[in-house]
Amino acid sequence: MAKTATLHKESIGLKVVIYIVCVILAILSLLPFFIMFTNATRSTAEIQSSAISLYSAHPIQNLMRNWKVFNGKSFDPSTGFVNSLIVSTCTTILAVYFSCLTSYALFAYEWKLRDAFFGLIVGIMMIPGTVTMIGFYQAAYQVHMTNKLAMLIIPAIASPNMVFFMRQYLQASLSLEIVDSGRIDGAGEFMIFNRIVFPLMKPAIATQCIFTFVGSWNNLFLPQILLTKKEKYTLPIEVALLNSDIYQTEYGSIYLGLSLTVIPLLIIYILLSRYIVEGVALGGVKS
Amino acid sequence: MKSKKLVDYGKYGYLFSIPFILAFLVFSLYPILFTFYIGFSDFAGMTATVKDSKILWSEPFKNFATVFRANLFRKSFGNTCIIWIMNFIPQMGLALLLTAWFTDRRSKVKGQGIFKILFYMPNIITAATVAVLFTQIFAYPSGPINTTLIKLGLSEKGVNFMLTPGRVRGVVAFIQFWQWYGYTMVMLISGVIGINPEIFEAADLDGANRVQTFFLITLPCIRTIMLYVLVTSLIGGLNMFDIPALYAMDRGDAGGYTVNMYIKDVAFTGKQRYNLAAAASIIMFVIIVLLSLVLFYIMRDKDEAKLKKLKKQQLKAAKAKKAY
Incomplete structure (x- = not known):
């Protein structure tokens, strides 16, 4: 009896420690965003006097003023937003559709070079694009294809990581009998993929959509090198500009600009967080 | 009967792979080969073209030697490794601790779902945004951290977090840690969930305590x-760019200068030495390929087992059909 009592006490003590640590970490996750959103509604003087505070003498007025300053400088964040939206959406659609198609080719058919092809996909999966960026940039530059958003989008047709993931998903969940029944009904192979297999892959597609979209939305390195014209800038490039001299001490405007780039991601995350957190582990192999 | 049918359909395998293969050849393989060409040639300057450049046959590794000798490359490589280690050790440590707590079978932690969602959240936010945000938060002398330190009386004038290499690395490593420990935790937890529960039951029966069970x-x-x-994480760490490039806007002397920043600067500023940048890329490429091989060696068993299982299933199915 005495022994269980001490065990009980111990586990209560441990629980208290666990909750304290978890709450501290939760605050650590939220605090930077809290600082960012509140300071977007505060004036430079207020931010300088105390940077962590809810207090703002005239929140709406300050927000409007920050917005004016933010928009009054040499660049225009709405262009970046639209460009990022175009790139991320198109990248996601291409990557998902063609990865499904390729993984289906690997799963449903037996062809001579299949295993070699799969080996190649696995082999190139781990090599990040940034390592071959010089050749990519020069190849694009020599044919005058820099400053084209398409150069960020079309390469997504070959997304080895996603093909790998989709193939595993097909192996676990698709039976070839469904394909055969489609054939008996006289559907062509391409039609079978589009009408039967692709819709069946929805759960895997949903997870991969989120990660591809977020990854593309957040990408800075390649766009920053490839895009030199202002009207082609994506949002992360615009964000990088926030750190340069143009805003100097206009802290409120900087926080406001940052808030604008975070809001779409936070909305996606709040709506889909459960699937995202589950999907991380599912994805396993991620770029 | 069945195998013949599959052979008939085989051409669709090729057909459906064509888009992937084309995109791969044009946007991956060709750039890789081109990078190798540039790395072994005298391709440099703003107006460099393939026609005007030539491979350095007499001294093929000249660019690589130049890169290895360059102080800035060595420094950037050192910085990259140090920052990665500074972020990875606490990241793995905390992730393991949280995994142990969240998967403990005797005392369930309530609100786990919310905690996981909150811990993972920083990972999906644009790294560029995170870097600029933390530049503001760690700003000297009147950023949130410094005003708090002064208010609490912990520091008289505040701390300039961009002043010494150690501090810059520390902040960059902290940001990386903050962005990634949630991801690592989620991965580890999924690993623990995958363990056969019977093993834990056996341990319980044998009277193993919490700590013993975990270790x-x-x-x-x-x-x-x-x-x-x-x-x-190591592969990602070697490619670290967004956060160190935007935090403190380091140009080589502040301790946060990474290899990718070096490659970008060598290629796109000053004399635009594309050949040196490509050589540096190839060095990283080789390191990453070696690391990937290690990874595949680690992962190999699982896939083989799966393939074997699949083949067995196919055999069984074929047998079943025959019997039918």
Whole structure:
């Protein structure tokens, strides 16, 4: 009896420690965003006097003023937003559709070079694009294809990581009998993929959509090198500009600009967080 | 009967792979080969073209030697490794601790779902945004951290977090840690969930306590996933760019200068030495390929087992059909 009592006490003590640590970490996750959103509604003087505070003498007025300053400088964040939206959406659609198609080719058919092809996909999966960026940039530059958003989008047709993931998903969940029944009904192979297999892959597609979209939305390195014209800038490039001299001490405007780039991601995350957190582990192999 | 049917359909395998293969050839393989060409040639300057450049046949590794001798490259490589280690060790440590707590079978932590969602959140936010945000938060002398330190009386004038290499690395490593420990935790937890519960029951019966169970059963069982996280994190770490490039806008002397920043600067500023940048890329490429091989060696068993299983299933299916 005495022994269980001490065990009980111990586990209560441990629980208290666990909750304290978890709450501290939760605050650590939220605090930077809290600082960012509140300071977007505060004036430079207020931010300088105390940077962590809810207090703002005239929140709406300050927000409007920050917005004016933010928009009054040499660049225009709405262009970046639209460009990022175009790139991320198109990248996601291409990557998902063609990865499904390729993984289906690997799963449903037996062809001579299949295993070699799969080996190649696995082999190139781990090599990040940034390592071959010089050749990519020069190849694009020599044919005058820099400053084209398409150069960020079309390469997504070959997304080895996603093909790998989709193939595993097909192996676990698709039976070839469904394909055969489609054939008996006289559907062509391409039609079978589009009408039967692709819709069946929805759960895997949903997870991969989120990660591809977020990854593309957040990408800075390649766009920053490839895009030199202002009207082609994506949002992360615009964000990088926030750190340069143009805003100097206009802290409120900087926080406001940052808030604008975070809001779409936070909305996606709040709506889909459960699937995202589950999907991380599912994805396993991620770029 | 069945195998003949599959052979008939085989051409669709090729057909459906064509888009992937084309995109791969044009946007991956060709750039890789081109990078190698540039790395072994005298391709440099703003107006450099393939026609005007030539491969350095007499001294093929000249660019590589130049890169290895360059102080800035060595420094950037050192910085990259130091920052990665400074972020990875506490990241793995905290992730393991949280995994142990969240998967403990005797005392369930309530609100786990919310905690996981909050811990993972920083990972999906644009790294560029995070870097600029933390530049503001760590700003000297009137950023949130410094005003708090002064208010609490912990520091008289505040701390300039961009002043010494150590501080810059520390902040960059902290940001990386903050963005990634949630991801690592989620991966490890999924590994623990995958362990056969009977093993834990057996441990309970044998009277193993919490600590023993974790160190003697849980840890060895998630070894593969830990190594996977380690290698992918290392590959990502070697490519670190967004956060160090935007935090403190380091130009080579502040301790936060990474290899990717070096490659970008060599290629796109000053004399635009594309050949040196390509050589540096190839060095990183080789390191990453070697790391990937290690990773595949680690992961190999699982896939083989799966393939075997699949073949067995196919055999069984074929047999069943015959019998039918």
